[in-house]
Amino acid sequence: MSDMIMTAGLCKQYGKTLRVKDVDLAVPEGSVYGFLGPNGAGKSTTMKMILGLVRPTGGSITVCGQKLCSRNRLSILKQVGSLIESPSYYGHLTGMENLRIVSTLKGVPQKEIARVLRLVRLDRQGGKKVSQYSLGMKQRLGLACALLGHPKLLILDEPTNGLDPAGIQEMRELIRSLPKQYGMTVMVSSHMLSEIDQMATSVGVIRKGELVFQGGMAALHEKSSHHIAVRTFDNEAAFHVLTEQGVACEIQQNVLLLPALRDERLAGCLKSLFEKGIDIVRVEDRRKSLEDIFLELTGTAVSL
Amino acid sequence: MRQALAVEFRKIRRRKVWLIVAALIFVQLLWSLWAFRNMDARKLAQGWMHCLYQFPLLNSIMMPVIAAVVASRLCDIEHKGRAFKLLETIMLAGRLFHAKFLCGACYMLAAAFLQVEVMVVFGTVKGFQGSPPWDKLLCYLLFTTVVNLAILLFQQTLSLLFQNQMVSLTAGLIGTLAGLYLMFFPRTVERLLLWGYYGVLMLVGMDWDRETRITNYYYMPVNWAGFIVLLVMSCILYVAGRALFVRKEM
Structure with a gap:
């Protein structure tokens, strides 16, 4: 099985502080890769570097088999859906209008909108202004935006933030089903071990910017001697x-x-x-x- | 780019950005009704010149505010919805900057067009002597638009770079006051600030006789040198603003 994301010696320095240190990620294709670490460990910074939102200080990133650089970034990211930190939305527009904007920019047919709304169970609230959505609904709208266009890879940064227990369960089930149903690879970050334990097949643990463990969930369980x-x-x-x-x-x-x-x-x-x-x-x-x-x-x- | 521009207009649906432009035109119309209320034959003879003198003065106060508000309304939606993180994974940051500028430019262009229309309609209704001076009005339209766009570029860059829109709005207000203040200085000093160019590119001058208390307006030669300086400044602003936005990490 090839790796959908590979990083080699990935570093990010802010001022004199090295926030991400020599991270070598390997996200296997078709897996749900849990990116685990305490708050401020460097999870979001690493994910932002993979998406090209933050420039790495050092190292290289390979996504979908292609080395990421400023020239090919957007063409590679056409195969990637993302939800970083908190959902992006226009509060004065309806959920449907938000998705229309994203689908136009992604070059995805408009009929896709109904499908992703159904997938995240927002089909009944599609005509409502997003400013009237609950945080959980906004999070699901963010996921719908990420799912537009059948991406091969999904990068989700703490997607269960703000969701109630039922919403967390629903989101977890959805993420778990994506590799099987659509052949997607999902990289999902969390600071909650129980969450990653329940949905990931592979895991990477980051601490103070350093990757301290990487492997299958089974390997992590084996450590529980x-x-x-x-x-x-x-x-x-x-x-x-x-x-x-x-x-x-x-x-x-x-x-x-x-x-x-x-x-x-x-x-x-x-x-x-x-x-x-x-x-x-x-x-x-x-x-x-x-x-x-x-x-x-x-x-x-x-x-x- | 047409698609990106269309998306920008879709984004500002229900934001009523046009209201700002409409309010400006309405205020200027009220101002004109007041300024031109008692007109004798001499005043009617200089009516067009009077208009071309009054409107740039009004513009130097109002247009920068309009540009600041338009830019802020266009960029604020992205900050509020934390949309840059998503947009920059599906489109180039430079393209986004350009699309936003074109969208804002449409409003600023509409404002200048409407102003000229108000002048022509007002002058015709009031019975200003002679037909409208189309060449001067065209120059006025061109100059006003270019100054508007240069200020819009400045405001847009600030609005995109700073999440707190008070930064750009305050900078806009300070610029407006400085531009107005610079009108009391010689042209060379006036040229130093973007906001001073409504005055620098004025097509009509004024003589006020202290003894007779009579005001005479006269056409001045077109200040092409000032216009070229403004164009260069606009290009620099575009390149610098775009580069700053593209370099910004989300």
């Missing part, structure tokens, strides 16, 4: 007993951490500790959650 914590009255002695039995364990915060052993093997280990006269006071199953991994990767508290 399973351990068994054993607490005894003499951890040092227990450590030696278990090491002699070939169990790779370690002492962390007054607890012996054992790998995820099979029940029979674990029972054998505990029995040998009893036989050596080491009293066991606690045995716990420990699993590192995705939140813990996010915390480890980003060094910040996770938003749930």
Whole structure:
């Protein structure tokens, strides 16, 4: 599978601050790529650079197999739909009129408007002025604008901002369905791990402008390693007993951490500790959650 | 470009930008009715010149304000709806700048045209001596339009660059007052500011006799040098304004 977006050493400097540092993104074709990071990590800046709205200080960007430069930017972006930070709209015009403006500029047939309005479930409010829309409706109108013209790639920056729980669920379902139904690739940013976990197939985690993890969601889940914590009255002695039995364990915060052993093997280990006269006071199953991994990767508290 | 221009007109639907132009023409008509209320034979003989003297003076106060408001109305919709982020992914920033300028220019051109029409109709109804001086009126139309467009360019650039429209409107008002003030200075000083060009390119001069308290108007030679300077200034404004907007990161 080829990559729809590839960046190499992408950097952006504002004044003396490097906001995006050597980011090497690889967004696989047909995937929902979750771009995860805390607020101010550089997600929007990176996405804006991919769209050519912000000039990179260094590095290169390849979109749909073509290297992005000022000359070919618009021809490449014809295959891309975007919604950055907040929806763009003209409040004094109706939803339909807004879409007509975008479709004319994109060179898309007007009949497309009804389709995208249906897709984002705004078909009944198309004749209403956008200034009277709720934030969620404006967000859906923004998505409708992005969907005009069957783009191959969608770049959505925090598309669930301002939506109520039902709206978030609806948006998530829609984003998840796009690769299957229309063969689109979606790059979606969020600072909410749970959201990305529920809709992305690949993920990139950015922290203070640096990409600290990139891979499939499965790879991220694999990091959520399973351990068994054993607490005894003499951890040092227990450590030696278990090491002699070939169990790779370690002492962390007054607890012996054992790998995820099979029940029979674990029972054998505990029995040998009893036989050596080491009293066991606690045995716990420990699993590192995705939140813990996010915390480890980003060094910040996770938003749930 | 026709498509981009058509889109600009679609964007300002229900914004009633034409109202500003209509209000200007209405105020100028009221002014003319007041200024030309008691006309004797001598005044009627100089009626056309009087018009060509009064209107540029009025323009130096009103047109910059109109240009500032028109530019602001056209650009404010993009800031309010955060539309630049979307537009710049589907069209070139330079094209957007050009389309906005052409759209604003249509309104400024309409304002100048209507003014000339008001002058002709008013002069004919009032019975100004002789037929309308078409050559002078044409020059007036050309000069007024070019000064209007130069000021519109300046205002549009500010309106596009600054989200807060008070910046461009304040700059416009300061320019207007400075232009008016410069009319009391020699022509060379008047040429320094865009807003002074309504005065620089005036086609009619005035002599006021302190003793007899009689005003005489006379045609002056067309100031082509001033016009060329203005054209050069307009080109610089266009290139600089467009470049600043294109370079701006969203």
